[in-house]
Amino acid sequence: MxxxxxxxxxxxxxxxxxxxxxxxxxxxxxxxxxxxxxKPHAACSGHRVTPPHNGSWVPLYHPLGPCSPSYRGTLAAPPSLADLLRQDRLRARHIHGKVSGHFRESKGSYKEPVAVEETQVHHQAAITIAMGTQSTSSQVRTGFIGPAATGDDGTSGGPPAVSQTVVLDTTSDVPWVDCVPCALAECPYYDPARSSSYAAFPCNSSACKQLGPYANGCAGNQCQYRVAYPDGSSSSGTYSSDLLTISSGHTVTDFRFGCNQNGGGGGGPSPTNGFLALGRGAQSLMAQTSSTYGNAFSYCLPQSESDKGFFQIGVPGGAAYRxxxxxxxxxxxxxxxxxxxxxxxxxxxxxxxxxxxxxxxxxxxxxxxxxxxxxxxxxxxxxxxxxxxxxxxxxxxxxxxxxxxxxxxxxxxxxxxxxxxxxxxxxxxxxxxxxxxxxxxxxxxxxxxxxxxxxxxxxxxxxxxxxxxxxxxxxxxxxxxxxx
Structure with a gap:
Protein backbone atom coordinates (compact mmCIF):
# COMPACT_ATOMS: atom_id res chain seq x y z
CA MET A 1 0.00 0.00 0.00
CA LYS A 39 -7.13 7.27 -30.23
CA PRO A 40 -6.80 6.98 -34.03
CA HIS A 41 -3.99 8.87 -35.74
CA ALA A 42 -3.83 10.18 -39.30
CA ALA A 43 -0.90 7.91 -40.18
CA CYS A 44 -0.82 4.12 -40.17
CA SER A 45 1.61 2.79 -37.55
CA GLY A 46 1.81 -0.60 -39.25
CA HIS A 47 2.35 -3.77 -37.26
CA ARG A 48 3.34 -3.52 -33.61
CA VAL A 49 4.61 -7.12 -33.69
CA THR A 50 6.27 -8.89 -36.63
CA PRO A 51 3.47 -10.83 -38.35
CA PRO A 52 3.84 -14.51 -39.32
CA HIS A 53 4.57 -14.24 -43.05
CA ASN A 54 3.84 -17.80 -44.10
CA GLY A 55 2.21 -17.47 -47.52
CA SER A 56 -1.46 -17.60 -46.57
CA TRP A 57 -1.07 -14.53 -44.38
CA VAL A 58 -2.60 -11.13 -45.30
CA PRO A 59 -2.71 -7.79 -43.44
CA LEU A 60 -5.89 -6.93 -41.56
CA TYR A 61 -7.08 -3.38 -40.91
CA HIS A 62 -10.01 -1.17 -39.96
CA PRO A 63 -11.71 -0.15 -43.23
CA LEU A 64 -12.17 3.48 -42.07
CA GLY A 65 -8.68 3.86 -40.58
CA PRO A 66 -5.38 5.08 -42.04
CA CYS A 67 -4.16 1.52 -42.71
CA SER A 68 -7.01 0.94 -45.17
CA PRO A 69 -6.20 1.08 -48.92
CA SER A 70 -9.22 3.37 -49.38
CA TYR A 71 -7.96 5.92 -46.82
CA ARG A 72 -7.64 9.42 -48.30
CA GLY A 73 -5.78 11.25 -45.54
CA THR A 74 -8.77 12.28 -43.41
CA LEU A 75 -10.10 10.23 -40.53
CA ALA A 76 -13.80 9.46 -40.87
CA ALA A 77 -15.96 10.86 -38.09
CA PRO A 78 -16.94 7.90 -35.92
CA PRO A 79 -20.63 7.21 -35.37
CA SER A 80 -22.11 8.14 -32.04
CA LEU A 81 -21.66 5.60 -29.30
CA ALA A 82 -25.43 5.14 -29.23
CA ASP A 83 -25.59 4.35 -32.96
CA LEU A 84 -22.67 1.98 -32.79
CA LEU A 85 -23.99 0.07 -29.78
CA ARG A 86 -27.50 -0.04 -31.22
CA GLN A 87 -26.13 -2.08 -34.10
CA ASP A 88 -24.23 -4.18 -31.56
CA ARG A 89 -27.46 -4.86 -29.69
CA LEU A 90 -29.21 -5.94 -32.89
CA ARG A 91 -26.37 -8.26 -33.77
CA ALA A 92 -26.45 -9.81 -30.31
CA ARG A 93 -30.18 -10.44 -30.66
CA HIS A 94 -29.49 -12.02 -34.03
CA ILE A 95 -26.90 -14.40 -32.55
CA HIS A 96 -29.02 -15.25 -29.52
CA GLY A 97 -32.08 -15.67 -31.74
CA LYS A 98 -30.38 -18.37 -33.78
CA VAL A 99 -29.76 -20.39 -30.62
CA SER A 100 -33.30 -19.91 -29.29
CA GLY A 101 -34.91 -20.61 -32.66
CA HIS A 102 -36.66 -17.22 -32.73
CA PHE A 103 -34.71 -16.00 -35.77
CA ARG A 104 -35.55 -17.03 -39.31
CA GLU A 105 -32.47 -16.64 -41.49
CA SER A 106 -34.26 -15.98 -44.74
CA LYS A 107 -36.42 -13.19 -43.34
CA GLY A 108 -34.13 -11.21 -41.07
CA SER A 109 -36.49 -10.66 -38.17
CA TYR A 110 -34.88 -7.51 -36.74
CA LYS A 111 -35.45 -4.38 -38.79
CA GLU A 112 -34.58 -1.53 -36.43
CA PRO A 113 -32.75 1.00 -38.65
CA VAL A 114 -29.18 2.09 -38.07
CA ALA A 115 -28.91 5.86 -38.40
CA VAL A 116 -25.32 6.15 -39.60
CA GLU A 117 -23.97 4.26 -42.62
CA GLU A 118 -20.52 3.88 -41.07
CA THR A 119 -21.90 1.81 -38.23
CA GLN A 120 -21.95 -1.10 -40.66
CA VAL A 121 -18.14 -1.14 -40.84
CA HIS A 122 -16.81 1.00 -37.99
CA HIS A 123 -14.81 -1.09 -35.50
CA GLN A 124 -14.88 -3.97 -37.97
CA ALA A 125 -11.93 -5.93 -39.38
CA ALA A 126 -11.24 -6.09 -43.12
CA ILE A 127 -8.73 -7.58 -45.54
CA THR A 128 -7.99 -7.05 -49.24
CA ILE A 129 -8.72 -9.87 -51.68
CA ALA A 130 -8.76 -10.02 -55.47
CA MET A 131 -11.68 -11.32 -57.49
CA GLY A 132 -11.61 -12.68 -61.00
CA THR A 133 -9.02 -12.93 -63.74
CA GLN A 134 -8.06 -10.16 -66.08
CA SER A 135 -9.50 -10.45 -69.57
CA THR A 136 -8.09 -8.95 -72.74
CA SER A 137 -10.22 -6.36 -74.52
CA SER A 138 -11.42 -8.98 -77.00
CA GLN A 139 -12.65 -11.14 -74.14
CA VAL A 140 -14.79 -8.46 -72.45
CA ARG A 141 -18.44 -9.21 -73.10
CA THR A 142 -21.16 -7.00 -71.70
CA GLY A 143 -23.74 -9.07 -69.87
CA PHE A 144 -21.65 -12.23 -70.21
CA ILE A 145 -23.26 -15.28 -68.62
CA GLY A 146 -20.82 -18.18 -68.42
CA PRO A 147 -21.52 -21.81 -67.65
CA ALA A 148 -21.42 -23.02 -64.09
CA ALA A 149 -17.94 -23.54 -62.65
CA THR A 150 -16.19 -26.31 -64.58
CA GLY A 151 -12.81 -26.58 -62.85
CA ASP A 152 -10.92 -23.93 -64.86
CA ASP A 153 -7.72 -23.16 -62.97
CA GLY A 154 -8.29 -19.46 -63.55
CA THR A 155 -4.78 -18.80 -64.82
CA SER A 156 -5.37 -18.39 -68.55
CA GLY A 157 -6.87 -14.94 -68.31
CA GLY A 158 -3.94 -13.26 -66.56
CA PRO A 159 -3.44 -11.89 -63.04
CA PRO A 160 -6.31 -11.07 -60.69
CA ALA A 161 -8.03 -7.94 -61.84
CA VAL A 162 -10.04 -6.34 -59.05
CA SER A 163 -8.92 -5.73 -55.46
CA GLN A 164 -11.80 -5.72 -53.00
CA THR A 165 -11.97 -4.71 -49.34
CA VAL A 166 -14.10 -7.25 -47.48
CA VAL A 167 -15.21 -7.38 -43.84
CA LEU A 168 -14.51 -10.59 -41.91
CA ASP A 169 -17.69 -12.13 -40.51
CA THR A 170 -17.34 -15.28 -38.42
CA THR A 171 -21.08 -15.82 -37.87
CA SER A 172 -22.30 -15.68 -41.48
CA ASP A 173 -22.11 -18.25 -44.26
CA VAL A 174 -22.41 -16.66 -47.71
CA PRO A 175 -19.47 -14.55 -48.97
CA TRP A 176 -20.41 -11.71 -51.31
CA VAL A 177 -18.94 -8.71 -53.11
CA ASP A 178 -20.56 -5.69 -54.74
CA CYS A 179 -20.95 -6.04 -58.49
CA VAL A 180 -21.47 -3.45 -61.21
CA PRO A 181 -23.37 -1.33 -61.95
CA CYS A 182 -22.79 1.43 -59.43
CA ALA A 183 -23.46 5.16 -59.41
CA LEU A 184 -19.90 6.33 -58.71
CA ALA A 185 -17.77 7.97 -61.38
CA GLU A 186 -14.89 5.60 -60.60
CA CYS A 187 -16.67 2.36 -59.80
CA PRO A 188 -14.67 0.19 -57.39
CA TYR A 189 -16.93 -2.79 -57.84
CA TYR A 190 -16.12 -6.14 -59.36
CA ASP A 191 -17.37 -6.54 -62.94
CA PRO A 192 -18.07 -10.18 -63.83
CA ALA A 193 -18.15 -9.33 -67.54
CA ARG A 194 -14.45 -8.53 -67.38
CA SER A 195 -13.38 -11.79 -65.78
CA SER A 196 -12.67 -14.76 -68.04
CA SER A 197 -13.21 -17.21 -65.16
CA TYR A 198 -16.59 -15.92 -63.96
CA ALA A 199 -19.59 -18.23 -63.98
CA ALA A 200 -23.18 -17.78 -62.80
CA PHE A 201 -24.71 -20.94 -61.32
CA PRO A 202 -27.79 -22.25 -63.13
CA CYS A 203 -30.89 -22.73 -61.04
CA ASN A 204 -30.71 -26.52 -61.27
CA SER A 205 -27.06 -26.71 -60.14
CA SER A 206 -26.08 -28.48 -56.92
CA ALA A 207 -24.52 -25.27 -55.57
CA CYS A 208 -27.83 -23.46 -56.00
CA LYS A 209 -29.76 -26.25 -54.30
CA GLN A 210 -27.35 -26.12 -51.35
CA LEU A 211 -28.15 -22.47 -50.59
CA GLY A 212 -30.98 -23.53 -48.31
CA PRO A 213 -32.36 -20.51 -46.39
CA TYR A 214 -30.26 -18.16 -48.51
CA ALA A 215 -31.94 -19.18 -51.80
CA ASN A 216 -33.90 -16.38 -53.46
CA GLY A 217 -35.44 -17.90 -56.55
CA CYS A 218 -34.30 -17.85 -60.15
CA ALA A 219 -33.83 -15.09 -62.76
CA GLY A 220 -33.03 -15.95 -66.38
CA ASN A 221 -31.86 -19.40 -65.27
CA GLN A 222 -29.37 -17.77 -62.88
CA CYS A 223 -29.46 -18.82 -59.25
CA GLN A 224 -30.35 -15.95 -56.90
CA TYR A 225 -29.33 -15.56 -53.24
CA ARG A 226 -30.26 -13.23 -50.39
CA VAL A 227 -28.60 -12.66 -47.01
CA ALA A 228 -30.38 -10.49 -44.41
CA TYR A 229 -28.52 -8.73 -41.60
CA PRO A 230 -29.91 -7.74 -38.20
CA ASP A 231 -29.58 -4.00 -38.88
CA GLY A 232 -32.13 -4.27 -41.70
CA SER A 233 -29.61 -4.29 -44.56
CA SER A 234 -29.28 -7.19 -46.97
CA SER A 235 -27.24 -8.51 -49.87
CA SER A 236 -28.88 -10.13 -52.88
CA GLY A 237 -28.11 -10.96 -56.47
CA THR A 238 -26.67 -13.77 -58.56
CA TYR A 239 -24.93 -16.73 -56.94
CA SER A 240 -21.71 -17.19 -58.88
CA SER A 241 -18.16 -18.53 -58.97
CA ASP A 242 -14.80 -17.03 -59.91
CA LEU A 243 -11.14 -17.06 -58.97
CA LEU A 244 -10.41 -15.72 -55.47
CA THR A 245 -6.87 -14.61 -54.65
CA ILE A 246 -6.18 -14.41 -50.91
CA SER A 247 -2.46 -13.69 -51.16
CA SER A 248 0.35 -14.19 -53.65
CA GLY A 249 0.35 -17.82 -54.69
CA HIS A 250 -2.77 -18.67 -52.67
CA THR A 251 -5.88 -18.82 -54.81
CA VAL A 252 -9.26 -20.54 -54.65
CA THR A 253 -10.60 -21.62 -58.01
CA ASP A 254 -14.34 -21.82 -58.53
CA PHE A 255 -14.90 -19.78 -55.38
CA ARG A 256 -18.65 -19.61 -54.72
CA PHE A 257 -19.95 -16.17 -53.73
CA GLY A 258 -22.84 -13.78 -54.06
CA CYS A 259 -22.60 -11.09 -56.72
CA ASN A 260 -24.44 -8.33 -54.84
CA GLN A 261 -26.70 -6.14 -56.95
CA ASN A 262 -28.64 -4.67 -54.04
CA GLY A 263 -27.62 -1.24 -52.76
CA GLY A 264 -28.80 -2.25 -49.27
CA GLY A 265 -25.94 -4.70 -48.96
CA GLY A 266 -23.21 -2.11 -48.92
CA GLY A 267 -23.69 -0.07 -52.10
CA GLY A 268 -22.88 3.60 -52.44
CA PRO A 269 -19.69 5.38 -51.40
CA SER A 270 -18.49 2.79 -48.88
CA PRO A 271 -14.91 1.86 -47.92
CA THR A 272 -15.83 -1.83 -48.19
CA ASN A 273 -16.91 -3.98 -51.12
CA GLY A 274 -18.43 -6.99 -49.40
CA PHE A 275 -18.28 -9.57 -46.63
CA LEU A 276 -16.00 -12.60 -46.38
CA ALA A 277 -18.16 -15.15 -44.56
CA LEU A 278 -16.10 -17.40 -42.28
CA GLY A 279 -18.90 -19.33 -40.57
CA ARG A 280 -19.28 -23.10 -40.44
CA GLY A 281 -21.98 -23.30 -43.12
CA ALA A 282 -21.50 -25.10 -46.46
CA GLN A 283 -21.18 -21.83 -48.40
CA SER A 284 -18.46 -20.18 -46.28
CA LEU A 285 -14.85 -19.66 -47.29
CA MET A 286 -13.75 -22.24 -44.73
CA ALA A 287 -16.02 -24.97 -46.08
CA GLN A 288 -14.81 -24.25 -49.60
CA THR A 289 -11.11 -24.42 -48.67
CA SER A 290 -11.18 -27.18 -46.03
CA SER A 291 -9.44 -29.76 -48.23
CA THR A 292 -6.56 -27.36 -48.88
CA TYR A 293 -6.16 -25.54 -45.57
CA GLY A 294 -7.51 -28.07 -43.09
CA ASN A 295 -10.65 -26.10 -42.23
CA ALA A 296 -8.87 -23.61 -40.01
CA PHE A 297 -8.14 -19.89 -39.87
CA SER A 298 -6.90 -17.31 -37.41
CA TYR A 299 -6.88 -13.54 -37.10
CA CYS A 300 -5.41 -10.89 -34.85
CA LEU A 301 -7.33 -7.63 -34.40
CA PRO A 302 -5.13 -4.56 -33.79
CA GLN A 303 -5.38 -2.39 -30.69
CA SER A 304 -6.47 0.71 -32.64
CA GLU A 305 -7.52 1.93 -36.08
CA SER A 306 -3.95 3.14 -36.69
CA ASP A 307 -2.43 -0.32 -36.34
CA LYS A 308 -2.49 -3.40 -38.53
CA GLY A 309 -3.35 -6.96 -37.61
CA PHE A 310 -3.39 -10.07 -39.75
CA PHE A 311 -5.54 -12.90 -41.11
CA GLN A 312 -4.34 -16.30 -42.24
CA ILE A 313 -5.83 -19.57 -43.39
CA GLY A 314 -4.63 -22.87 -41.95
CA VAL A 315 -3.29 -23.88 -38.55
CA PRO A 316 -0.23 -21.77 -37.60
CA GLY A 317 3.01 -23.64 -36.99
CA GLY A 318 3.57 -24.67 -33.40
CA ALA A 319 -0.04 -23.95 -32.44
CA ALA A 320 -0.16 -26.80 -29.93
CA TYR A 321 2.34 -25.10 -27.62
CA ARG A 322 1.96 -21.44 -28.59
Missing part, protein backbone atom coordinates in the same frame (compact mmCIF):
# COMPACT_ATOMS: atom_id res chain seq x y z
CA UNK A 2 2.95 2.35 0.64
CA UNK A 3 3.85 2.12 -3.07
CA UNK A 4 0.33 1.91 -4.48
CA UNK A 5 -1.22 5.06 -3.00
CA UNK A 6 1.45 7.50 -4.24
CA UNK A 7 1.26 5.84 -7.63
CA UNK A 8 -2.48 6.34 -7.76
CA UNK A 9 -2.04 10.01 -7.04
CA UNK A 10 0.47 10.33 -9.87
CA UNK A 11 -1.90 8.64 -12.29
CA UNK A 12 -4.92 10.65 -11.24
CA UNK A 13 -3.00 13.84 -11.87
CA UNK A 14 -2.08 12.66 -15.37
CA UNK A 15 1.53 11.96 -14.44
CA UNK A 16 3.69 10.03 -16.87
CA UNK A 17 6.71 8.86 -14.88
CA UNK A 18 8.16 5.87 -16.81
CA UNK A 19 9.50 4.36 -13.60
CA UNK A 20 6.13 4.61 -11.86
CA UNK A 21 4.33 3.17 -14.88
CA UNK A 22 6.70 0.24 -15.11
CA UNK A 23 6.26 -0.48 -11.42
CA UNK A 24 2.49 -0.43 -11.78
CA UNK A 25 2.45 -2.69 -14.83
CA UNK A 26 4.56 -5.28 -13.03
CA UNK A 27 2.01 -5.46 -10.24
CA UNK A 28 0.10 -8.74 -10.45
CA UNK A 29 -3.38 -7.25 -10.19
CA UNK A 30 -3.14 -4.18 -12.43
CA UNK A 31 -1.97 -2.97 -15.82
CA UNK A 32 -1.52 0.60 -17.06
CA UNK A 33 -3.30 1.88 -20.16
CA UNK A 34 -2.15 4.95 -22.07
CA UNK A 35 -5.49 6.37 -23.22
CA UNK A 36 -3.82 8.12 -26.15
CA UNK A 37 -2.90 4.71 -27.61
CA UNK A 38 -6.59 4.04 -28.31
CA UNK A 323 -1.82 -21.18 -28.11
CA UNK A 324 -4.06 -21.64 -25.09
CA UNK A 325 -6.42 -24.30 -26.48
CA UNK A 326 -10.00 -25.09 -25.56
CA UNK A 327 -12.45 -27.52 -27.21
CA UNK A 328 -14.70 -26.13 -29.94
CA UNK A 329 -18.36 -26.78 -29.18
CA UNK A 330 -21.12 -27.34 -31.69
CA UNK A 331 -24.75 -26.37 -31.09
CA UNK A 332 -27.16 -28.06 -33.54
CA UNK A 333 -29.49 -25.10 -33.20
CA UNK A 334 -26.80 -22.75 -34.55
CA UNK A 335 -24.27 -24.96 -36.38
CA UNK A 336 -22.56 -22.02 -38.13
CA UNK A 337 -21.39 -20.43 -34.87
CA UNK A 338 -17.95 -20.88 -33.30
CA UNK A 339 -18.49 -21.70 -29.65
CA UNK A 340 -16.46 -22.60 -26.58
CA UNK A 341 -17.19 -23.10 -22.88
CA UNK A 342 -16.33 -20.08 -20.75
CA UNK A 343 -15.69 -21.50 -17.28
CA UNK A 344 -14.65 -18.46 -15.21
CA UNK A 345 -13.66 -14.78 -15.25
CA UNK A 346 -10.91 -13.30 -13.08
CA UNK A 347 -10.43 -9.66 -12.06
CA UNK A 348 -7.09 -8.69 -10.59
CA UNK A 349 -6.17 -12.36 -10.49
CA UNK A 350 -9.21 -13.30 -8.39
CA UNK A 351 -12.02 -15.44 -9.86
CA UNK A 352 -15.51 -14.03 -9.64
CA UNK A 353 -17.68 -15.68 -7.00
CA UNK A 354 -20.13 -17.12 -9.50
CA UNK A 355 -21.62 -20.61 -9.64
CA UNK A 356 -20.44 -22.69 -12.62
CA UNK A 357 -24.05 -22.99 -13.79
CA UNK A 358 -24.00 -19.31 -14.79
CA UNK A 359 -21.58 -20.17 -17.61
CA UNK A 360 -23.48 -23.23 -18.87
CA UNK A 361 -24.76 -21.56 -22.07
CA UNK A 362 -21.21 -21.30 -23.46
CA UNK A 363 -19.65 -18.49 -25.48
CA UNK A 364 -19.96 -17.48 -29.14
CA UNK A 365 -16.87 -15.92 -30.73
CA UNK A 366 -17.82 -13.10 -33.10
CA UNK A 367 -15.56 -10.89 -35.19
CA UNK A 368 -18.12 -8.10 -35.63
CA UNK A 369 -19.80 -7.59 -32.23
CA UNK A 370 -17.92 -4.74 -30.53
CA UNK A 371 -18.37 -5.46 -26.81
CA UNK A 372 -18.68 -8.70 -24.89
CA UNK A 373 -22.05 -9.73 -23.50
CA UNK A 374 -22.01 -11.90 -20.39
CA UNK A 375 -24.72 -13.84 -18.56
CA UNK A 376 -26.54 -11.52 -16.18
CA UNK A 377 -25.11 -13.08 -13.00
CA UNK A 378 -21.55 -13.08 -14.34
CA UNK A 379 -21.73 -9.48 -15.49
CA UNK A 380 -23.07 -8.34 -12.12
CA UNK A 381 -20.10 -9.91 -10.36
CA UNK A 382 -17.62 -8.51 -12.90
CA UNK A 383 -19.05 -5.02 -12.56
CA UNK A 384 -18.81 -5.09 -8.78
CA UNK A 385 -15.21 -6.31 -8.82
CA UNK A 386 -14.18 -3.79 -11.46
CA UNK A 387 -15.81 -0.85 -9.68
CA UNK A 388 -14.15 -1.85 -6.44
CA UNK A 389 -10.69 -1.78 -8.02
CA UNK A 390 -11.41 1.47 -9.87
CA UNK A 391 -12.59 3.37 -6.79
CA UNK A 392 -9.79 5.94 -7.12
CA UNK A 393 -11.27 7.31 -10.38
CA UNK A 394 -14.22 9.65 -10.79
CA UNK A 395 -17.35 7.90 -11.99
CA UNK A 396 -19.26 9.29 -14.97
CA UNK A 397 -22.99 8.90 -15.69
CA UNK A 398 -23.91 5.56 -17.28
CA UNK A 399 -24.70 5.35 -20.99
CA UNK A 400 -28.05 3.55 -20.91
CA UNK A 401 -28.60 4.09 -24.64
CA UNK A 402 -25.43 2.06 -25.21
CA UNK A 403 -26.06 -0.40 -22.35
CA UNK A 404 -22.82 0.67 -20.66
CA UNK A 405 -23.34 1.32 -16.95
CA UNK A 406 -19.79 1.53 -15.55
CA UNK A 407 -18.21 4.69 -16.95
CA UNK A 408 -15.49 7.08 -15.75
CA UNK A 409 -14.43 10.68 -16.10
CA UNK A 410 -10.82 10.56 -17.25
CA UNK A 411 -10.53 14.30 -17.96
CA UNK A 412 -6.91 15.32 -17.43
CA UNK A 413 -5.81 11.70 -17.02
CA UNK A 414 -3.60 10.05 -19.61
CA UNK A 415 -2.54 6.85 -17.88
CA UNK A 416 -5.23 4.69 -16.29
CA UNK A 417 -4.43 1.86 -13.89
CA UNK A 418 -6.80 -0.97 -14.78
CA UNK A 419 -7.38 -4.28 -13.01
CA UNK A 420 -6.28 -7.20 -15.16
CA UNK A 421 -9.19 -9.20 -16.57
CA UNK A 422 -8.84 -12.78 -17.80
CA UNK A 423 -11.30 -15.20 -19.37
CA UNK A 424 -10.84 -18.84 -18.39
CA UNK A 425 -12.14 -21.41 -20.87
CA UNK A 426 -12.58 -25.15 -20.54
CA UNK A 427 -9.37 -27.15 -19.94
CA UNK A 428 -7.92 -24.15 -18.12
CA UNK A 429 -7.28 -22.07 -21.26
CA UNK A 430 -6.54 -18.73 -19.57
CA UNK A 431 -6.79 -15.67 -21.83
CA UNK A 432 -5.76 -12.38 -20.23
CA UNK A 433 -7.28 -9.44 -22.08
CA UNK A 434 -5.00 -6.82 -23.52
CA UNK A 435 -5.21 -3.48 -21.72
CA UNK A 436 -6.78 -2.02 -24.90
CA UNK A 437 -9.66 -4.50 -24.62
CA UNK A 438 -11.04 -3.47 -21.22
CA UNK A 439 -12.52 -0.01 -21.88
CA UNK A 440 -14.84 1.21 -24.63
CA UNK A 441 -15.59 4.93 -24.72
CA UNK A 442 -14.28 5.36 -21.13
CA UNK A 443 -16.69 2.66 -19.95
CA UNK A 444 -16.21 -0.96 -18.98
CA UNK A 445 -16.43 -2.77 -22.35
CA UNK A 446 -18.87 -5.44 -21.16
CA UNK A 447 -22.61 -5.59 -20.80
CA UNK A 448 -25.20 -8.14 -19.66
CA UNK A 449 -27.53 -10.55 -21.39
CA UNK A 450 -31.12 -10.47 -20.22
CA UNK A 451 -30.54 -13.57 -18.09
CA UNK A 452 -28.19 -16.54 -17.69
CA UNK A 453 -29.78 -18.70 -20.38
CA UNK A 454 -28.26 -16.93 -23.41
CA UNK A 455 -24.62 -17.57 -24.34
CA UNK A 456 -21.78 -15.14 -23.81
CA UNK A 457 -20.80 -13.26 -26.99
CA UNK A 458 -17.07 -12.55 -27.10
CA UNK A 459 -16.76 -9.21 -28.88
CA UNK A 460 -13.92 -7.83 -30.96
CA UNK A 461 -12.89 -5.23 -28.36
CA UNK A 462 -11.87 -8.04 -26.00
CA UNK A 463 -10.10 -9.87 -28.84
CA UNK A 464 -7.66 -7.02 -29.58
CA UNK A 465 -4.00 -8.06 -30.05
CA UNK A 466 -4.93 -11.73 -29.46
CA UNK A 467 -4.53 -14.21 -32.31
CA UNK A 468 -7.75 -16.24 -32.27
CA UNK A 469 -7.47 -19.64 -33.94
CA UNK A 470 -10.58 -21.40 -35.26
CA UNK A 471 -9.39 -24.96 -35.89
CA UNK A 472 -12.54 -26.73 -37.01
CA UNK A 473 -10.60 -29.71 -38.34
CA UNK A 474 -8.87 -30.23 -34.99
CA UNK A 475 -11.94 -29.35 -32.92
CA UNK A 476 -10.24 -26.55 -30.98
CA UNK A 477 -10.24 -22.79 -30.46
CA UNK A 478 -6.91 -21.25 -29.56
CA UNK A 479 -5.73 -17.90 -28.16
CA UNK A 480 -2.25 -16.38 -28.43
CA UNK A 481 -1.68 -13.11 -26.57
CA UNK A 482 0.31 -10.10 -27.85
CA UNK A 483 0.31 -11.42 -31.41
CA UNK A 484 -0.20 -8.07 -33.15
Missing amino acids: VVVLPLLLVLLLGGSSPTALAAADEHDEFTVLDLSSL FAMTPMLRDPRAPAQYRALLAAVTVGGQPLNVAPEAFAAGAVLDSRTAITRLPLTVYGALRAAFRDRMAAYRRAPPRPEAELDTCYDFAGVRYVRLPRIALVFDRNAVVELDRSGILFGDCLAFTANDDDSAPTILGNTQQRTIEVLHDVGGGNIGFRRQAC
